[in-house]
Amino acid sequence: MNRSQIEDAIESRRPFLIRTADGREFPVPTRDHILLSRQGTFLTVMGDDETINSIPLIMIASVQYQPAAPVGS
Numbered sequence: 001m002n003r004s005q006i007e008d009a010i011e012s013r014r015p016f017l018i019r020t021a022d023g024r025e026f027p028v029p030t031r032d033h034i035l036l037s038r039q040g041t042f043l044t045v046m047g048d049d050e051t052i053n054s055i056p057l058i059m060i061a062s063v064q065y066q067p068a069a070p071v072g073s
Contacts, residue, residue: 003040003057006040009063012065019063022059041057
């Protein structure tokens, strides 16, 4: 993955899942849950349970868009 692909996913305002090369998965339900570093070398993903994960961009294997949550959930 490259920086522009991650920026596109963030700007899409759609929920997505980040999958790393080692198989870990990080859901990104809204753009408020993710921060791309200024240099574009790593991401910070915040979980709903207040966990904070820093992920080097080079470790990201894929981004998979998720269906939007139903209205009222």
